[in-house]
Amino acid sequence: MSSLRLSQEQRDHLSLLQRPGSDVVELCKSAFDYLLNGPNPDRYEALSKKYSDSASAETVQQTVEALISLLISVTTRVESSSVNMQALLRQTFPDLSDEVLEILEQFVTSKRNFVEGSIKSANIRAYRLVNLDWRLEVRTASRSLLDQCQVFVTMKLYLHTEPKNENRELLAVDVSGRSEQELQAMQEDERLHRKDMIVQTDVSSLLYMIKTLEDALAESKTRRIRNIVGGTH
Template identity: 55%
Template sequence: MLLNLKKEQREHLQLLHQRSPDDIVELCKSAFEYLSYGPNIPRYQQLATKYVSNPEEVQHAIEALIALLIDATKANASEIDLKQLQQEEGYNDNIIEVLTQFVHSKHHFIEGSIKSANIRAYRLVNIEWRLEVRIATRSLLRQNSIRVTMKLFLHTEPKNENRDLLEVGEQQAIHPDERRNRKDLLVQTDLSSLVYIIQVLENALYESKSRRIRNIVSAIH
């Protein structure tokens, strides 16, 4: 079995050469912290000073370690498989020993994360909305109540043909298999809550474009 590491990732792992076992352990810990909390630039600057390198090279090496960890977990790599990496890249026994411990100790965590990422979650394929405003009632003449009602059309398979499902008339039956993959939600909220929802979604969208998320998604898929 060959670990499916990209050429660029193998080049970034060259930082491991000539490093002591303690340094490798330090890099592996930083890689796991990267997965849990995101990149720690000040920490990489400290390591760069120690390794006579630069922070970007340290971060690239840590990201390559993450790719190695995920790829080895997906392939259920054994110690023999990692020994093959030693032959290909010329790592000494100390480096392979630490990498083997790193892969095996984090195996269940990565495996669980991969399974969670592969859950067939519902995806938004269409939305209908309506704005409702109440300007007065018999008990309160100067009332101003604004509500936004939204109907969300969700589906587990984001294919182009799903749009046809949304255009099905009331008289036309939907196949049971298609109905199981489809879910419609009716949601009503006020303006302040709607603004908060939009902010949360925008933050999530911004985070999804970060290097950390792109590297994790690329390694998983």
């Protein structure tokens, strides 16, 4: 069993959890309130004064935000049915007391359904690449530089927010027998969901784009991304 993937900065922010259980409960409630209503600086200021130590309002807010990151990490990376949550939290935060670990376990297990539901209900309007045209352009000389060779790649990207059959011809639509109202509805649907983009780049930038896409493709095969995709469909 591997510990949760949290950045060192997030772990540092969660060091404020080394407090009595009642304080940790307040921080967890503040984190859930953040998800519902956004940040509440007045509440963080009141908590920092209550703690009466080096914790400022900014520190309290950072802890609240780190708790939200912890909740999202658990929701998107951990299968609730196959993992001992308290053991996982203990491995991730070995310095926390049993009481605090139990509170964290209750927090992440009781609120993960809310996060999963929020992800599923979110109307994520992400464009998908469904077609691509490209051409190679070479400038061999100009009046300012006689010995010149510049290579450009010009691409037209056809993007759509809905899944499309790869064999579907996007530019040729059978409109025979359709009424004017149907044609207007089809055009409106395409206007809402489709976006065409012209991109021109040099060879070095194109190679960087290809590497970035290959890295993203490799990342998409990880369990974390599969859990996120599963939560949005």
